[in-house]
Amino acid sequence: MNIIYIDHYAGSPEMGMEFRPYYMAVEWIRHGHKVSVIAGDYSHLRMKNPSVSGDMQKQRIDGITYYWLKTGTYEGNGIHRAASMFRFVYKLWNYAGKIAEKLQPDVVISSSTYPLDTYAAERICQKSGARHIHEIHDMWPLCLTSLYGMSRWHPFVALMQIAENSFCRHADEVVSLLPGARNYLVRHGMEPHKFHALTNGVVTGEWEHPQALPELHRQAFDRLKQKQKFIILFFGSLTRGYALDLLVRAVQECAGSGAVAVFVGDENDYALELKKLARNTCDDQVFFLPKVPKKAVPLLLEEADALYVAAAGEVTKYGISMNKLFDSMMSGRPILYAVDAPNNYIRQFRCGVSVTSGSARALAEGIRQLVQLPRAEREQMGQNGKKAVMRYFTYEKLASRFEKLF
Numbered sequence: 001m002n003i004i005y006i007d008h009y010a011g012s013p014e015m016g017m018e019f020r021p022y023y024m025a026v027e028w029i030r031h032g033h034k035v036s037v038i039a040g041d042y043s044h045l046r047m048k049n050p051s052v053s054g055d056m057q058k059q060r061i062d063g064i065t066y067y068w069l070k071t072g073t074y075e076g077n078g079i080h081r082a083a084s085m086f087r088f089v090y091k092l093w094n095y096a097g098k099i100a101e102k103l104q105p106d107v108v109i110s111s112s113t114y115p116l117d118t119y120a121a122e123r124i125c126q127k128s129g130a131r132h133i134h135e136i137h138d139m140w141p142l143c144l145t146s147l148y149g150m151s152r153w154h155p156f157v158a159l160m161q162i163a164e165n166s167f168c169r170h171a172d173e174v175v176s177l178l179p180g181a182r183n184y185l186v187r188h189g190m191e192p193h194k195f196h197a198l199t200n201g202v203v204t205g206e207w208e209h210p211q212a213l214p215e216l217h218r219q220a221f222d223r224l225k226q227k228q229k230f231i232i233l234f235f236g237s238l239t240r241g242y243a244l245d246l247l248v249r250a251v252q253e254c255a256g257s258g259a260v261a262v263f264v265g266d267e268n269d270y271a272l273e274l275k276k277l278a279r280n281t282c283d284d285q286v287f288f289l290p291k292v293p294k295k296a297v298p299l300l301l302e303e304a305d306a307l308y309v310a311a312a313g314e315v316t317k318y319g320i321s322m323n324k325l326f327d328s329m330m331s332g333r334p335i336l337y338a339v340d341a342p343n344n345y346i347r348q349f350r351c352g353v354s355v356t357s358g359s360a361r362a363l364a365e366g367i368r369q370l371v372q373l374p375r376a377e378r379e380q381m382g383q384n385g386k387k388a389v390m391r392y393f394t395y396e397k398l399a400s401r402f403e404k405l406f
Helices: 020-030 079-094 096-103 117-128 142-146 155-170 182-187 204-208 215-226 244-253 269-281 294-302 314-318 323-330 345-349 360-372 375-392 395-403
Strands: 002-006 034-040 057-061 064-069 107-110 131-136 173-176 195-197 230-235 259-264 286-289 306-310 335-338 352-354
Touching: 002 020, 002 096, 002 117, 020 034, 020 064, 020 395, 034 079, 064 079, 079 096, 079 117, 096 117, 107 117, 117 131, 117 155, 142 155, 142 314, 173 182, 182 195, 204 294, 215 230, 215 259, 215 286, 230 244, 230 294, 230 360, 244 259, 244 269, 244 306, 244 360, 269 286, 294 323, 306 323, 306 360, 323 335, 323 345, 323 375, 335 360, 345 352, 345 375, 352 360
Parallel strands: 002 034, 002 107, 034 064, 107 131, 131 173, 173 195, 230 259, 230 306, 259 286, 306 335, 335 352
Antiparallel strands: 057 064
16 A cells, blocks of 8 residues: 655654654555555654655655755744644645555655644645544643643634644544544544554664663762662653653652662753752752663663652553653663553563652652562563563554554
8 A cells, every 4th residue: 555654753763753644654554555645744753853855855764755844943932833734734735636646645644743734735735635543642732731731712722722623533544653542532622532542662773782872871880889879761852741850859869779760861941950959959860861762772771770750741641652661660670650541561561660650759659669679570570561562562563553544
């Protein structure tokens, strides 16, 4: 089949996030399909953005054909990012006829973080007779109101709500990374049988041949280990949604236990707030390092004694599917988990310690529990997580399940 995968922020292992379109496409190509990814030329999530001179510029990456739309650069989550979204969707809508004629899709997947791309995907499907699958990463517009405090009556939020209602009514199938979203989407017009939960996962090959860890990071971990510190590692985007300030406060409460927090991610405004908080409370227990390439993540996680996975906000009640959760499980390290979500894999597979979210005190108690556990028990927790990933959450298995919807 000819498959079009629309994701404004789609990336690759070399470029950086988002990885899901790349990983799914690689598997589908192995199954004999042809996959085209349509994305914007700039994303704040990527470490490296492509050099693009014009719209629909083509690039081949590992058998996948990427088509880039020029969308403009931006910083933060303000008006310039919103303008980039509208520019991407507007161009996609205008090119819908040419895309349908040139690529002759059998399946169109609209999968940008925001739901506006569903309109252009529907237009491509109308012109080509293709099947439309809408894929949900985050609960927009719900995350805008619960995480960022925007009013539900804000014009931008209202526009996202209209788009969400549209894909609920019109898409042939709805794939959600969040397993608990079915009832919410039904209330917005989706027929229940259209819902399919397909989480993120891991690519086993990246764990067999990882990239070396940067020298800066290796030396930093060596120093902490020489001091016999218990390293709790967070890796990924340093944002409020991951409740990182609570980890800083929790290690402060655990002073004397040997526990330290290491944050690996790009510096931003929130990272500066975390550094200020650490300076004022527990500067010798909190450390910051730059993010590493995706292929170096396996060796990064090996340096930790435990991995921190947390989330805040109302949206967690619909489930979570963060890449870092499955990478953490695959690492063979125990997980310190603070998420109130219906899919609690840490409890289900006994691969770490799960505590109440939103509480530094509960988090501190979880840290003490992990520190005091015998090493053999922590290692068993880590192995439990790895076995669960290999059984349920590899992209080979996820792509095969997705493929049945074609």
